[in-house]
Amino acid sequence: MPLSDELEKLEQLRARGVLSNDEFARAKQRLLETGPPPMPGAERLNALRRSREDRWLAGVCGGLADATGVESWLWRLAFTLLLFAGGAGVVVYALCWIFVPAE
Numbered sequence: 001m002p003l004s005d006e007l008e009k010l011e012q013l014r015a016r017g018v019l020s021n022d023e024f025a026r027a028k029q030r031l032l033e034t035g036p037p038p039m040p041g042a043e044r045l046n047a048l049r050r051s052r053e054d055r056w057l058a059g060v061c062g063g064l065a066d067a068t069g070v071e072s073w074l075w076r077l078a079f080t081l082l083l084f085a086g087g088a089g090v091v092v093y094a095l096c097w098i099f100v101p102a103e
Contacts, residue, residue, distance in 0.1 A: 003032075006031055010024055010031070011024075047067060048063055048067045049101055050097070050102045051066060057097075058093075060079075060097055061075035063096075064096075079093050
């Protein structure tokens with residue numbers, strides 16, 4: 001649920017008298033500190049970008065690390081292991097290099 005909807009819910013609860021002004025302020029602050037909830041899968045995929053800072057070759061593994069929360073060295077290890085599995089790692093990495101835009 002978007003942050004704006006969450007804030008609107010809190011405002012409605014305060015307007016109905018369910019929340020006091022202090023409770024509303026604390027809940028609003030907690031929402032703003034934690035930030036928006038994690039994006040669903042499709043939105044996360046659309047947000048995928050090749051990293052400019054965490055890169056060895058094209059930034060694919062750094063971008064995957066940013067998008068998934070998995071360390072970039074694990075992505076590099078996965079691509080290396082796929083390389084020995086019939087060269088699939090090279091193909092997948094090259095496709096990501098071509099189709100995933102840079103930051």
